[in-house]
Amino acid sequence: MDWERDYIGAATKASSAAPPPCTAASSSSDDNDDAAAKRGKKRGSYNCGHCGLPKKGHSCHVGSSHSPAPDSSSAAATSSTLPVSAAAASSALAASASTVTVMPSALSSAARPPQSPPPLLPHHPISHLRCALSFDDLDVRADEEEEDIDEVEPDLDERDRDFVDGDADAGGLPARCLWEVLRRLPPAELLAVARVYKGWRETSRRVWWAAEDLKLRVPSRAQLYFVGSVLNKCPELVRLSLWMESDVDATMLACIAFSCPNLESVEISTSSNAVNRITGDELGRFVADKRCLTCLKMEGCSNLGGLVLSSSSLSTLWLSDLNSLSKMVFNCPNLREISLEFSRNGNDCTDLIATVDGLGRSCPILQNIHIASVRLSHAVVLALTASNLRGLRMLSLVLGSEITDASVAAIASSFSDLELLDLSGSSISDSGIGMICNVFPETLLRLLLALCPNISSSGIQFAIAQLPLLELVECGMTVCDSNDESLISDEAINHGMEKRPNSNLHLIHQKLIIKHSKLKKLSLWGCSGLDALYLNCPELNDLNLNAYKNLLTDRLLIQCPSLENVYASGCQELLIEVIQNQVNNNSFPMENHLPFKRLADGSKRVRVPHFLCQQQFDVYKKQRRRPPCNVLAE
Amino acid sequence: MSSSSSSSSPSCPKKMITLKSSDGETFEIEEIAALQSKTLESMIDENCASTPVPLPNITGKILAKVVEYCTKHAEVGADAESLRAWDAEFVSVDHPTLFDYILAANFLEIPTLLNLACQSVADMVKGKTPDEIHKIFNIKSTFTPEEEEELRRENQWAFD
DSSP, rough: OOHHHHHHHHHHHHHHHHOOOOEEEEEEHHTTHHHHHHTTTOOOOOOOTTTBBBBBTTTOTTSOOOOOOOOOOSSGGHHHHHHHOOHHHHHOOSSSSSSOOOOOEEEEEEEEOOOOOOOOSSSSSOOOOOOOOEOOOOOOOOTTOOOOOOOOOOOOOOGGGGHOOOOOOOOOOOBOOOOOOTTTOHHHHHHHHHTOOHHHHHHHHHHEEEEEOOEEHHHHHHHHHHHHHHHHOOOTOOOOEEEESSSOOHHHHHHHHHHHHHHHEEEEEEOOOBOOOOHHHHHHHHHHHHHHHHHHESOTTTTSEEEEEESSSOEEEEEEEEEOOOOOEEEEETTTEEEEEEEOOOOOOOOHHHHHHHHHOOTTTTTTEEEEEEOOOOHHHHHHSSSOTTOOOOEEEOOOTBOOOOHHHHHHHHHOOOOOEEEEOOOOHHHHHHHHHHOOOTTEEEOOTOTTTTTTTTHHHHHHHOOTTTEEEEEETTTOTTTTTTGHHHHHHHOOOOOOOOOGGSSSSEEEEOOOSSOEEEOOOTTEEEEEEEEEEETOOOEOOOOTTOOOOEEEEEEOOOOOEETTSSSSSSHHHHHHHHHOOOTTTTTHOOOOOOOOOOOEEOOOOOTHHHHHHHHHHHHHTTOEEEEEEO | OOOSSSOOSSOOOEEEEEEOOOSSSSEEEEHHHHHSSSHHHHHHHHHHSSEEEEEETSSSSHHHHHEEEEEEEESSSOOOOHHHHHHHTTTTTTTHHHHHHHHHHEEEEEHHHHHHHHHHHHHTTTTTTTHHHHHHEEEEEEHHHHHHHHHHHHHHHHHH
């Protein structure tokens, strides 16, 4: 297989398909992020919301099938993640995975989660489960269209008590049981069965009335009144998620505002051929009028023009594909999480400094900030650090090649409690890492430094060693041989990631020795400058070695008994074999590596390497029952 | 003493509960298996389950299957894959039986069985026209022609 060709091909495909930002509220990382969850929004979704593979180093083609099945109890507001824009950068530099191995995903995405069974009923029959109706296909002509299956999870509240105790209807089932059946139907079916019997019609109406969550896919030829009539059926709607394949403009917003007075969360995603024509004024009006809106997420915001958002209820705001905004003002005193992704086609001229300055002043309780823009610079960082955002926990400033070590110094001196720091695509060097390690060892859980060409493997090693609480480390494409043409496609250059001359040629042939007791996810995709890797992490679950070209097979040692998944697309076959042997080997291969000295009396004195400890043997005992590790390669 | 196949703690005798169907048949079920039914669980908690529990809504035929379901799902060490297959087998029955499962699961408050049976019925309904549904479930439409017309108009937008 011509790796280069696939690589570039995949990159162009990925960029033209423009995968929506992966908004995976990863339930697998939920386990890791329990601590973070308590403090609010999770961050840095590591895995693609579509197919479950790590976002780094893969282009996702699982875009066509939508089977959202919200496990609403986990899709509750506390567990959304900010999109990692390094993923978008990586999709431009997509690795060779032109076919994506879909792993059974335990992720539940806010937008497009995989199928999951509806939650079980709690003890009392009048439950207060979250209710979700998910449309994937508004067209009810089943024979023509492929029906995507959705989940219906209605909520019976006090009003429906009399309904529940009703008599058996013509269908032979008491109303309560009929309700249980109908609520498991996809919305299109729900509409169809309403015509079957009176009782079913009434019941299906009840199911609609009880709906609190609605996920709608609006096909390209859908009319507005279509959506309007659907929204009219569910006046209690609390969360609305629209996947637009047709253009969307302010009339949609008006329709939403009119039909759903209790709406708290609105999410509008756009497919690649849908144009979002909503302007800043219109959006501002919508937000101002909706008094209980807490969460707004919108894609394709290229026509905003200028934006002034005023809302006392808004706490989460994600806007992507922003382009050349004349001004961005956020008068949202309750804003906790903001994610601004700017377009990367090079002609964005938004004044980030003013924006960030304003953010700092008008949103004092911000906890999570994510900005992806090639215009991020040291000046922007200074504007941010000058603000009094004492509650900042997650900071992600990606794609800013003008972010330097000085910026890190400013961040380190202003925000002492960061749990997540993502400076992917920046120019920071090992001394920046040193500063990070000085200030954040007691709080930092996630460190993302993908595509940072001035960082060496010793910097990474130092960081991991000095930050004992780290759970996720992302170093994709960081230690790489930038002389390797194939790694950076034309797409990447167009997107502003110029090939920066690697001033440290000696950074090729580096090694990485990692020993960490808490690390759960490590990504080293595309690190072609590394040729040796020693990993000793008892809690490591995910290891991403996609496109790890130059690793020598005899210089790989993985001693991670909890490893569940290793991603090895684009690696040589021999390497994949070695990985498989190592991770599935029940006995530690270290025995072969222990040097020993035979003494005069015939006994052996074994010299134990510095990274072995008692912990190894305890872990080994636990290892007996662990499931085999998946090595996922193309 | 014990009617279940595999068990982890053979030392203590399995506590059994007796259930009595509407047609007078009695069935024994392990207490552990019975705990899957919220109704039975609360009865056990309140110590009302020492005498046979009458279940006037459930016939012997259905009750036997329900007992089988609960016992199977109370087994330890069953792997998810085979359990799913077993479940699929369990619900490949005719509609009246499936409806009876739903009624039984509803009455006894067995969430897993209720979910399984309702999902099967829902799956059966999916993709069928109202006429087909009428045929499957063998019930007549109770709408007058005027009401039918109104319904069709109401849902017209969905069919355009």
